[in-house]
Amino acid sequence: MANLNLLPLILISVWPMSVGILPASQATSSPASAPATVTVVDGADPEFPNEYELPEIAVMGFVTDAQTGKPIADVEIFRPTDPYDDHRNRSDASGHFVIRGVNARNGIWARHPDYFEQTLKFASPRLRLSQAPTVNVQIRLHSGPTIRGRVVDPAGHPVSDVTVASYPKETRTNAKGEFSLKSVGRRTDDDYGFEFTKPDYVTERVYPSEIPPEGLSITLYPCPAITGRVVDNDGKPVTSFEVYAGPGEEPLDRDCAHAAVTDSNGHFHLKIKERGTAWIGIKAQGYAFWESSPDTTKGDITLTPRLEQGTLVQGAVRIPKTSSGPIHARLVPQLRTKHSLDGKVPARQRLGATETVVTRDGKVRFVNVRHGRHALVFYGRGVTPTSTWVSIPQEQFELRPVTLDGTGSIFGTIARRTESGKPYASAEGYICSTFVFGLLEGWGGGKDDFAPRKPIHFKVNGDGQFRVDDVPVGQTSVGFELRENADLQFNTDRVINVLEGRVTEVRVSDDKGPWTLPIRVIVGDGSDKQWQSGTASSSPHIERSEEGELFLNF
DSSP: OOOGGGOOOEEEEETTEEEEEOOGGGSSSOOSSOOOOOEEEESOOOOOSOGGGOOEEEEEEEEEETTTOOBOOSOEEEOTTOTTSTTOEEOOTTSEEEEEEEETTTOEEEEOTTSOOEEEEEEOTTOOTTOOOEEEEEEEEOOOOEEEEEEEOTTSOBOOSOEEEETTEEEEOOTTSEEEEESOOOSSSSOOOEEEEOTTBOOEEEOOSSOOTTOEEEEOOBOOEEEEEOBOTTSOBOOEEEEEEEESSSOBGGGSEEEEEEOTTOEEEEEOSSSSBEEEEEEOTTSOOEEEOOBOTTSOEEEOOBOOOOEEEEEEEEOOTTOOSOEEEEEEEOOSSSOGGGTOOBHHHHHHOEEEEOOTTSEEEEEEEOSEEEEEEEEETTEEEEEEEEEEOSSOEEOOOEEOOOEEEEEEEEEOSSSSOOBOTTOEEEEEOOOSTTOOTTTTSSSOTTSSOOOEEEEOOTTSEEEEEEEESEEEEEEEEEESSSSOEEEEEEEEEEOTTSEEEEEEEOSOOOOOOOOOOOOOOOOHHHHHHTOOOOOOEEEEOTTSOEEEEO
16 A cells, blocks of 8 residues: 555545545645554444554544535534544644544544434554654545434324433424434334434434335323322321332332322322323332332323331341441342342332331331242341341231351462472452342442342452352352453352351462462262361362363362
């Protein structure tokens, strides 16, 4: 490929993009350093050298209309990885622009509301860190048909100021509910994609395969309102309560409308985001959690929730010797859907949960519990988080005795797998134990309330040693993130059995080698007694590498 100074004007026409590389003599300014060989690539992701070896480049040139050849002003030119930073630019009245700090791999985007969006990437295996090339381009933008439509409410009246979006294009409806979008591309090979949004209206999304000649006709529905009056079993108003309402059978917290109500007549009013099956939950001091699933397909609804006193649930708990603080107990309504393991919190689980603290003599007592199936969860310092399922009847209920496990400690050393056994002093570790029905033991204090139990993180000291206390008992994975340098990182982990009130020692070597170590293998019977001793392990087996070396793995 010729030097950039000697390149003629080359037009690469790949509809809907046209890109040209200009000779340096036609550039808006001279390159700051020696020109480099650069290839303009239309949208594709070519094979690059290590991206850390690619320098930042400056891109300059001008933008024209592919049909008329006239310059296009006010075209937004930006880096796709950060379209809102200080490097963005816009073409001037003559279509010229310059943008600096561009990564050759990521390239630039060109965006204008009347044209199809274009992406340019720049590939050059010959670029070196010492070079700071300036790439000179001509961008020819193509336009497409204009899509029009009208937005009305269920009565046929126009809805103004509706945001109409078909990424990356966006506009708003006028006073007549009309809108138009220029050069809208297909979402997929089979359809277009449009979103219509306005406060206090249900968001509408449509995916037509073709656009009717008369344009799109969209009906936007107001958000349904749930209005009601909360009373007790005698018909008297409940004057203070929390109320959540949202779309679906078990909406997340973030999708619910919420109000903390103090009203002498017990009135409330909420709007939800979607039509159809909804969920509403109410909780008040001295009453059981109340919930219902009304249908809002036809619009606003009115309810009269009647709150009742709930079930008294009590039982006995064996407190472990390692316990060093309050032990919390919680009853959480069973999930109807599969939100629990993805870190999201359904509002009915938060609102319907009942919490108490185990007394020093091992008594646990819940009041005003809603009947139904619940997860019973125990957690606290020096206690292995534990949960079980219980079905709460409508009358007083006695729990079966619960035995809680305490916690143990882990002490260990991580060393390089070399003959010298040099300590690995730059490792960060983590300890992961089993789940507790997907309920985090620290529920109530963070955003991931219903996530699986979080790992315990720790750091290795300068001698390659570590100690972690208050570790749940049972099978536990001890893992390490080992970093050789800024670019090379690898993980290693071991499974051990943590015993209550005892320190379990673990010695870990990273997976580097080869190295020679005489070992004596003792395979036990796998009995409970052996596991309690902390010496049990998975069955050893021998593997042969491609080079013929034998490895004994556990």
